[in-house]
Amino acid sequence: MIKITSIEDLTKLEGQDILLVKYLKLYLKDLIKQYECETLSKHGSLFVFKDIADIEKHKEIGLSQPIIKSTYEFTDVLILTDEIREIRVLHSCFLLNNDYAISLFIPYEMLDLKTRAFFLLDSTERHIVLL
Numbered sequence: 001m002i003k004i005t006s007i008e009d010l011t012k013l014e015g016q017d018i019l020l021v022k023y024l025k026l027y028l029k030d031l032i033k034q035y036e037c038e039t040l041s042k043h044g045s046l047f048v049f050k051d052i053a054d055i056e057k058h059k060e061i062g063l064s065q066p067i068i069k070s071t072y073e074f075t076d077v078l079i080l081t082d083e084i085r086e087i088r089v090l091h092s093c094f095l096l097n098n099d100y101a102i103s104l105f106i107p108y109e110m111l112d113l114k115t116r117a118f119f120l121l122d123s124t125e126r127h128i129v130l131l
Helices: 007-013 018-035 052-056 113-120
Strands: 002-004 044-048 074-081 086-097 100-107 124-129
Touching: 002 007, 007 018, 018 044, 018 074, 018 086, 018 100, 074 113, 086 113
Parallel strands: 044 100, 074 124
Antiparallel strands: 002 044, 074 086, 086 100
């Protein structure tokens, strides 16, 4: 699992899909601009899952119970495309309190059926073109 709270943390994404990296760079820059800060650490964190075992690491991301027993604020299935291809990434946000939230970014194909069903109960699909 990769934790991201600052622009410098984006270097940890080496080896991840380039479409996901492009999206996270834009998303993080937008959050930092909105919060008028250099780092998200006071407001939350982004977590990119590297493998399905990360789903069991709920305490590391700040949740008191397993992810599939927690209540998320929203879940989006992101369809990220460029001129050549597309990938699907699940983005789910959990509010830990009024001032702190965490966002999980999980490659869609990594999810087992039970976990996928949990996240898709209340989700939206967003198509994003990255050039």
